[in-house]
Amino acid sequence: MILTILLVFLFLIILGIPVAFVLVSTGIYVMLAQGIFNPVIVSHNMYSGLDQFAFLAIPFFILAGEIMGEAGLTTRLMNFAYSLVGRFAGGLAHVAVLVAMIFAAMSGSSVATTAAVGALLLPDMVKKGYGKGFSASLVAASGAIGPIIPPSIPMILYAVIAGQSVERMFLGGIVPGIIYGLMLMIYATYYAKKNKLPKDETKFEFKEFGINLKDAFLPLLTPVIIMGGILSGVFTATESAVVTVAYSLFLGLVVYKSIKTRDLSKIFLKAARSTASIMMILAASAVLNWVLTSQQIPQQVANQIAAMSNDPTIVMLLLMGFVLVLGCFMDATAIILLITPIAIVVLNQYNIDLAYFGVMIVINVCIGALTPPVGANLFVASRISNTSLVDISKSVIPLVLSAVVLLIACVLFPNIIMFLPNLILT
Amino acid sequence: MKKLINHLINFTATVCKVLSFIMVILLMLMSIIMFVQITSRVVFKTGFAWIEELSRYSFIWMCFLGIPVAFYYNDFSRFDLLQEKFKANTLKTSLTIIDIVLIGIMVIMTTGAIPLVQRQMGQLATTLPIPMGIVYIAIPIGGVISIFILSLKILLRWVENRDFVLEEETK
Numbered sequence: 088m089i090l091t092i093l094l095v096f097l098f099l100i101i102l103g104i105p106v107a108f109v110l111v112s113t114g115i116y117v118m119l120a121q122g123i124f125n126p127v128i129v130s131h132n133m134y135s136g137l138d139q140f141a142f143l144a145i146p147f148f149i150l151a152g153e154i155m156g157e158a159g160l161t162t163r164l165m166n167f168a169y170s171l172v173g174r175f176a177g178g179l180a181h182v183a184v185l186v187a188m189i190f191a192a193m194s195g196s197s198v199a200t201t202a203a204v205g206a207l208l209l210p211d212m213v214k215k216g217y218g219k220g221f222s223a224s225l226v227a228a229s230g231a232i233g234p235i236i237p238p239s240i241p242m243i244l245y246a247v248i249a250g251q252s253v254e255r256m257f258l259g260g261i262v263p264g265i266i267y268g269l270m271l272m273i274y275a276t277y278y279a280k281k282n283k284l285p286k287d288e289t290k291f292e293f294k295e296f297g298i299n300l301k302d303a304f305l306p307l308l309t310p311v312i313i314m315g316g317i318l319s320g321v322f323t324a325t326e327s328a329v330v331t332v333a334y335s336l337f338l339g340l341v342v343y344k345s346i347k348t349r350d351l352s353k354i355f356l357k358a359a360r361s362t363a364s365i366m367m368i369l370a371a372s373a374v375l376n377w378v379l380t381s382q383q384i385p386q387q388v389a390n391q392i393a394a395m396s397n398d399p400t401i402v403m404l405l406l407m408g409f410v411l412v413l414g415c416f417m418d419a420t421a422i423i424l425l426i427t428p429i430a431i432v433v434l435n436q437y438n439i440d441l442a443y444f445g446v447m448i449v450i451n452v453c454i455g456a457l458t459p460p461v462g463a464n465l466f467v468a469s470r471i472s473n474t475s476l477v478d479i480s481k482s483v484i485p486l487v488l489s490a491v492v493l494l495i496a497c498v499l500f501p502n503i504i505m506f507l508p509n510l511i512l513t
Numbered sequence: 514m515k516k517l518i519n520h521l522i523n524f525t526a527t528v529c530k531v532l533s534f535i536m537v538i539l540l541m542l543m544s545i546i547m548f549v550q551i552t553s554r555v556v557f558k559t560g561f562a563w564i565e566e567l568s569r570y571s572f573i574w575m576c577f578l579g580i581p582v583a584f585y586y587n588d589f590s591r592f593d594l595l596q597e598k599f600k601a602n603t604l605k606t607s608l609t610i611i612d613i614v615l616i617g618i619m620v621i622m623t624t625g626a627i628p629l630v631q632r633q634m635g636q637l638a639t640t641l642p643i644p645m646g647i648v649y650i651a652i653p654i655g656g657v658i659s660i661f662i663l664s665l666k667i668l669l670r671w672v673e674n675r676d677f678v679l680e681e682e683t684k
Contacts, residue, residue: 100592101592102611103593103595103596103611104614104615105589105611105615108618111618115621127625127628127629129625133652134626134649137572137576139569142572143547143569146572147544326547326551329548332544332548333548352537355541356533358540359537359540359579360533360586360588363583363588364579364589367576416592418590460592460594461592463590
């Protein structure tokens with residue numbers, strides 16, 4: 088049964104049916120095969136799949152990202168990052184990674200981060216002679232940091248499904264996110280040295296740094312407001328998304344006057360459209376999850392994994408490997424919604440911390456956004472830089488491998504993730 | 514025939530504009546009321562129970578009305594690397610097969626929602642003075658418009674050799 092479901096699923100994906108509808112059709116197929124088909128089940132699960140207050144964070148974080156871009160907040164962050172790391176070998180690449188890390192602390196989506204950083208830096212990187220494939224893949228990989236460093240849309244999704252504390256997961260993502268950023272910077276340095284990329288020879292001037300810091304100061308407060316608000320209990324993770332929207336609107340409309348009221352409908356529409364296509368995946372996976380659970384598939388998978396090994400580390404590696412493979416074909420939301428109910432059954436047998444696993448699966452699906460043939464970040468970066476997918480796919484290999492190394496390190500040393508939450512939330 | 518098709522294209526474009534307008538209004542409404550909720554809780558230490566419900570329902574409406582809009586603009590992500598290698602006619606056939614599958618799913622979604630709407634019309638929401646059926650009715654509305662748009666897409670593809678939105682306009 089499990090094998091047939093997987094085959095139907097893969098067939099529909101390859102046929103080119105949108106991922107959301109592959110999930111529904113697979114569910115409908117299983118219902119038909121088991122003789123339990125009823126259209127009401129489909130509609131009802133689609134509805135209840137969306138009817139979660141916490142999911143409102145998704146449109147708001149997407150909206151906040153759009154506003155930050157329109158209001159030029161991201162440009163201010165870039166200038167600030169440039170005055171910090173622009174003088175290193177391969178300066179623009181470092182700027183891209185650093186901006187992505189800062190932006191990641193304000194936005195919860197990897198596509199939004201890739202798009203923001205790409206629009207700011209990709210044209211310039213290509214103009215200055217950085218290889219197209221290198222630039223695009225580096226920007227895509229920097230974008231993957233977006234949901235690892237909090238806030239994070241996939242973490243909120245997981246926390247809702249697995250009944251975990253969003254705060255713990257948010258704190259857990261900080262260290263691995265920073266480590267991955269540093270890994271990317273090291274790679275950029277190596278690449279710059281090897282290819283003798285041009286260096287910015289102007290000297291560091293404290294005055295200029297001061298000006299850039301002042302310009303970027305208010306946008307830089309966003310992460311402080313978000314995490315401060317959540318950890319002090321003033322607002323929830325979902326509400327922090329609304330606060331981010333309000334704050335960036337305030338900066339754009341009132342302080343910098345960089346957006347006009349008449350641009351608002353365009354910005355809101357962009358966010359509403361991206362939300363709708365993401366939410367369709369959520370609605371669809373609710374249908375498939377209902378069907379799978381009714382056939383006790385999670386339990387069966389759990390039993391099969393349990394038959395393979397008793398060692399929690401091996402089980403984690405197996406699960407992570409499986410998610411990585413799925414990540415090549417599916418997007419982050421779908422994987423989290425599909426795997427979490429199955430994984431919970433397995434993890435409980437091995438006493439693995441569900442919040443820890445949540446951070447791991449989020450890192451993993453972020454790698455999934457970098458792996459061809461289906462990788463959302465790759466698509467965005469290739470579109471912005473006019474690079475072919477084949478070129479990006481080749482250049483992204485070392486960046487994917489370093490992320491996999493990080494993932495394995497987190498399996499072997501769970502404290503990379505859990506140290507911070509255990510320290511702060513006691 | 515040509516004239517009829519042009520009318521249909523214009524009509525669909527108008528429908529999508531109206532849907533987009535409603536989506537924008539709903540998202541703005543959600544943002545405003547939730548911000549009011551947080552502010553009033555922080556400043557006045559009190560909140561409004563109906564805000565949570567209203568924003569959740571607006572969100573559901575936005576999502577289901579977003580389905581036809583996403584079909585119109587080809588917003589849904591899918592694996593299309595294989596199709597890039599197809600010749601024109603094979604591509605047309607395969608896209609049509611996909612659209613037929615999508616229509617099938619939309620038909621199931623719509624027919625499944627009708628008994629839900631009927632049942633929920635008698636049920637009041639917890640804090641809002643509206644029947645729950647008003648919330649559920651977003652499903653068949655989104656479904657029917659989607660079926661209409663997908664069918665027109667098939668028609669346009671075979672008669673006019675085009676899509677609603679041309680490649681360069683999509684983003």
